[in-house]
Amino acid sequence: MNDGAVGAARVAELEIRGLVRRYTAQSVVGPLSFSVAAGEFVSLLGPSGCGKTTTLRCIAGFETPDEGGIFLEGERIDRRPPNRRNIGLVFQSYALFPHLTIFENVAFGLRLRRLGAPEIRRRVADALNLVGLADLADRYPRALSGGQQQRIAIARSVVLEPRILMFDEPLSNLDFKLRVAMRNELRELQRRLGKTAIYVTHDQSEALALSDRIVVMSNGRIEQIGSPREVYERPANPFVADFIGNSNLLDALVVAVAPDATTVRTDRGLTLRAAPAARNAGDRVVVMIRPEHVRLASARGAPGENAMRVRVSEATYLGQDLHLRVVAGEQGLTVMAPASTLRSLSVGDEVDAAVAAVDVLLLPA
Amino acid sequence: MSRRLPVPLTAFVGLIYLLLLAPLAIVIAVSFGASATFDFPPTELTLKWYRAFFANGEFVSAFFKVSLVLGVAAAVTACALGIIAAIALVRFRFNGREALEAFFLAPLFIPEILFGAALYLIYARLGIKPSMTSLLLAHVVICVPFVIRNVMAGLIGLDPRLEEAAMSLGASRVQAFVKVALPLIRSSVLSGFIFAFIISFSDINLALFIAGPNSTTLPVFIFNLLLFEGDPSVAAASTLQIAIVGLLIFLVQRLFRPRTLV
Amino acid sequence: MSAPRKRPYGAILALPLALYLAIFLVVPFINIIVLSFYTYSPTRIWVAEPTSANYLALVDGTFLTVLLRTLRLGLFCTVICALLGYPLAYFLARAERRIATIGLFLLVTPLMVSAVIRTFGWLVILGRRGLINAALAAMGLDRLPLLYNETAVVIGLVNVFLPFMVLPLMASIERIDPALEEAARNLGASFLGMFRRVILPLSRPGLISGCLLVTSAAISAFVIPVLMGGARVRVVGRLIYDQLLISYQWPSASAIATLLVIATTSLSFMALAITRRASRQEQGI
Numbered sequence: 001m002n003d004g005a006v007g008a009a010r011v012a013e014l015e016i017r018g019l020v021r022r023y024t025a026q027s028v029v030g031p032l033s034f035s036v037a038a039g040e041f042v043s044l045l046g047p048s049g050c051g052k053t054t055t056l057r058c059i060a061g062f063e064t065p066d067e068g069g070i071f072l073e074g075e076r077i078d079r080r081p082p083n084r085r086n087i088g089l090v091f092q093s094y095a096l097f098p099h100l101t102i103f104e105n106v107a108f109g110l111r112l113r114r115l116g117a118p119e120i121r122r123r124v125a126d127a128l129n130l131v132g133l134a135d136l137a138d139r140y141p142r143a144l145s146g147g148q149q150q151r152i153a154i155a156r157s158v159v160l161e162p163r164i165l166m167f168d169e170p171l172s173n174l175d176f177k178l179r180v181a182m183r184n185e186l187r188e189l190q191r192r193l194g195k196t197a198i199y200v201t202h203d204q205s206e207a208l209a210l211s212d213r214i215v216v217m218s219n220g221r222i223e224q225i226g227s228p229r230e231v232y233e234r235p236a237n238p239f240v241a242d243f244i245g246n247s248n249l250l251d252a253l254v255v256a257v258a259p260d261a262t263t264v265r266t267d268r269g270l271t272l273r274a275a276p277a278a279r280n281a282g283d284r285v286v287v288m289i290r291p292e293h294v295r296l297a298s299a300r301g302a303p304g305e306n307a308m309r310v311r312v313s314e315a316t317y318l319g320q321d322l323h324l325r326v327v328a329g330e331q332g333l334t335v336m337a338p339a340s341t342l343r344s345l346s347v348g349d350e351v352d353a354a355v356a357a358v359d360v361l362l363l364p365a
Numbered sequence: 366m367s368r369r370l371p372v373p374l375t376a377f378v379g380l381i382y383l384l385l386l387a388p389l390a391i392v393i394a395v396s397f398g399a400s401a402t403f404d405f406p407p408t409e410l411t412l413k414w415y416r417a418f419f420a421n422g423e424f425v426s427a428f429f430k431v432s433l434v435l436g437v438a439a440a441v442t443a444c445a446l447g448i449i450a451a452i453a454l455v456r457f458r459f460n461g462r463e464a465l466e467a468f469f470l471a472p473l474f475i476p477e478i479l480f481g482a483a484l485y486l487i488y489a490r491l492g493i494k495p496s497m498t499s500l501l502l503a504h505v506v507i508c509v510p511f512v513i514r515n516v517m518a519g520l521i522g523l524d525p526r527l528e529e530a531a532m533s534l535g536a537s538r539v540q541a542f543v544k545v546a547l548p549l550i551r552s553s554v555l556s557g558f559i560f561a562f563i564i565s566f567s568d569i570n571l572a573l574f575i576a577g578p579n580s581t582t583l584p585v586f587i588f589n590l591l592l593f594e595g596d597p598s599v600a601a602a603s604t605l606q607i608a609i610v611g612l613l614i615f616l617v618q619r620l621f622r623p624r625t626l627v
Numbered sequence: 628m629s630a631p632r633k634r635p636y637g638a639i640l641a642l643p644l645a646l647y648l649a650i651f652l653v654v655p656f657i658n659i660i661v662l663s664f665y666t667y668s669p670t671r672i673w674v675a676e677p678t679s680a681n682y683l684a685l686v687d688g689t690f691l692t693v694l695l696r697t698l699r700l701g702l703f704c705t706v707i708c709a710l711l712g713y714p715l716a717y718f719l720a721r722a723e724r725r726i727a728t729i730g731l732f733l734l735v736t737p738l739m740v741s742a743v744i745r746t747f748g749w750l751v752i753l754g755r756r757g758l759i760n761a762a763l764a765a766m767g768l769d770r771l772p773l774l775y776n777e778t779a780v781v782i783g784l785v786n787v788f789l790p791f792m793v794l795p796l797m798a799s800i801e802r803i804d805p806a807l808e809e810a811a812r813n814l815g816a817s818f819l820g821m822f823r824r825v826i827l828p829l830s831r832p833g834l835i836s837g838c839l840l841v842t843s844a845a846i847s848a849f850v851i852p853v854l855m856g857g858a859r860v861r862v863v864g865r866l867i868y869d870q871l872l873i874s875y876q877w878p879s880a881s882a883i884a885t886l887l888v889i890a891t892t893s894l895s896f897m898a899l900a901i902t903r904r905a906s907r908q909e910q911g912i
Binding site: 370371374375377378381382384385386387388389390391392395446447449450452453454456457459465467468469471472474475476477478479480482483484485486487489490502503505506509560563564566567568569570573574583584587588591592599600603606607610611613614615618 | 636637638639640641643644645647648651652654655656658659662711714715717718721722728730731732733734735736737739740741742743744745746747748749750751752758786789818840843844847848849850853854864867868871872877880881884887888891892895898899
């Protein structure tokens with residue numbers, strides 16, 4: 001498990017140790033272990049059913065782990081009831097109280113702490129200003145748009161100055177353009193407040209755009225933890241490679257190991273040189289190549305290693321890119337190329353292609 | 366996602382259920398007890414009150430000849446009137462539809478003794494003597510709302526595209542309804558029927574006003590015995606009623622999830 | 628048939644029932660209202676001479692005492708049903724499916740068993756030789772007269788009418804998004820705090836509906852007060868029964884019945900209107 005720690009000096013704000021949650025004999029989440037440093041933005045990323053929401057709910061206190069512990073700044077919190085953890089939670093459906101005004105919604109937690117009226121007014125005003133919705137204080141949630149409701153939900157949690165902010169797929173109810181805009185705002189907000197954030201999503205582009213580190217999960221287990229760049233460029237296994245971005249995943253056999261390169265041959269007969277790797281001849285591996293790393297020749301010849309001659313079998317025009325299936329001998333490959341450089345390719349054409357050895361990754365089979 | 370309810374809440378709820386169900390449990394227990402005064406808890410178990418019940422001609426008549434027959438007749442009539450009314454309310458739009466629906470469901474909200482009193486007076490004014498028929502006519506009124514509610518819920522839950530598919534295959538509108546919709550609402554009709562039966566079977570308020578000497582229903586019989594200190598065979602009769610009603614409700618829950626009960 | 632027909636011919640299907648109810652529901656009630664204005668006659672029970680004497684006669688001590696008693700009992704019953712009903716309704720709305728189904732079964736079955744039988748059980752519990760007194764006697768204490776007083780009647784009323792409170796309340800609570808409860812807890816509320824600030828305000832329509840239904844049923848109860856209260860606790864329902872079947876004072880009974888009809892119908896319409904408005908409000912959210 002790749003921890004991707006950025007400097008040992010950062011203090012762990014939140015630590016999960018050996019968390020296990022058993023639903024049935026077949027459906028188990030965990031054991032999970034990871035830590036989040038103060039001020040970090042960490043995403044829990046994975047398909048539905050991978051356990052990310054379970055983990056979130058355990059941290060929030062709405063579910064109790066069967067094994068393991070949750071530690072906030074060193075204190076064990078997994079036995080505490082959910083209203084005593086001081087962890088902010090922004091719900092997927094925002095969960096604004098329909099019978100209270102915006103002001104009262106944001107003031108809810110403050111009133112529970114029995115703060116004085118002037119103090120409550122001040123803090124609510126600050127929180128509303130932070131999210132840019134100060135003039136909506138007297139409205140009711142149903143009068144607000146989705147994006148506005150979400151900002152109020154954030155204000156409501158932030159006003160209590162929690163140690164951690166958690167987000168449960170907050171953008172999934174918004175349409176695409178709004179999602180991108182809110183995404184940036186969210187990141188801005190988190191940076192400005194300097195709060196540690198845990199963000200649950202199934203959308204890998206969101207995770208890549210927002211996070212300092214991503215925890216990729218599937219089937220109740222952690223597949224990889226790393227920075228966006230790490231999980232994208234150095235996926236630990238075929239699942240991560242496939243879930244984040246697109247990839248060609250080819251079953252292959254290690255044919256030769258040399259100090260400067262490892263040679264593999266795919267089951268379909270394509271021989272490739274990969275960067276030096278700690279492998280032995282005869283090992284089964286999964287070769288991963290990102291479609292955008294397969295460079296097709298235009299007018300000039302293609303530089304780089306792993307040169308091959310391919311035939312185009314499918315071509316889909318996507319506006320900015322051209323999505324192609326090509327065949328090298330018997331081996332099919334998916335290629336993504338900018339449409340502007342390849343105006344004249346069509347099905348049946350033969351063209352030169354190349355992949356740099358450093359872009360050929362060997363993943364465990 | 367699991368959501369645990371606080372233990373004190375569950376405990377309190379358990380207590381309330383205990384209070385709600387204790388009376389029934391006690392009646393059942395008394396029916397198996399040996400003493401002739403309603404002692405509880407019973408010291409020895411016996412079936413003699415059940416034997417006494419079945420040996421008592423009046424009891425048996427009240428149960429089988431009156432209450433059961435009445436219940437079935439009321440349920441059948443209520444279904445006949447109610448199913449077509451439900452179809453009209455769900456499948457057609459006309460002026461006053463909502464008012465008509467409220468009118469049909471009104472008996473749910475009218476206290477039964479008032480209805481009983483009203484019927485008693487009109488029957489007397491028109492010279493209609495109390496009989497099973499006069500009681501049947503009354504029961505239908507209070508049973509129909511249950512049929513309508515259940516059948517309406519079933520019809521509303523039907524995907525209209527199923528009948529559209531039938532029509533695209535050549536069926537007329539009526540044929541599509543009969544061949545596709547009706548079979549699919551079978552469980553609603555059945556649960557409506559069962560509820561109508563139970564309402565008639567358990568009714569006490571109407572029967573007190575309208576039943577005559579030849580049409581004493583079981584609940585009225587039990588009521589009179591309780592007032593005039595009968596013996597625990599009345600507990601046996603009551604237990605039989607509880608068992609029948611419980612069984613029928615269990616059946617309905619299996620068939621259909623009726624949220625539209627009261 | 629995706630859109631209902633615009634043509635009204637379907638209304639024909641509703642005609643049989645409409646006619647049936649017109650004859651067996653509307654006419655009897657019109658008759659009662661008419662009869663309430665007729666003059667009482669000892670020999671022929673009533674003569675068709677209009678008078679308001681029946682109503683005026685109600686403004687006297689005996690009837691008012693009975694009326695006040697009835698209203699008092701109804702009020703107590705409603706309050707206790709609300710206190711007991713809320714936890715039960717919340718439980719049924721939030722418990723997992725299997726438990727909720729069993730709970731609903733255990734609630735509905737007594738509801739469908741005749742009120743006589745349900746009250747019978749309490750007679751055995753509170754009677755002279757019943758459960759409580761037997762326990763007292765076993766401990767060497769005196770037997771207590773627990774029946775035939777107002778408390779016993781209230782117990783009997785609550786026992787029978789509690790489901791009338793629980794069912795609308797449960798429906799109301801089910802419509803509250805569980806995420807709201809979690810949000811409240813996450814913001815620091817204890818369970819009771821969450822209940823007070825989120826569940827209570829948002830389930831108010833269900834509560835009002837339940838209260839109106841229970842009150843309406845409780846003030847027109849007859850069998851339960853007779854069995855549990857005996858001759859000492861006379862309520863309006865008992866008055867109607869006595870005057871109809873025993874003393875044949877039909878005009879007077881009609882007057883009382885008419886008043887009771889007006890009261891209960893108003894309560895029921897209010898309950899219906901509140902439920903309709905609540906569900907329409909929700910769709911607007």
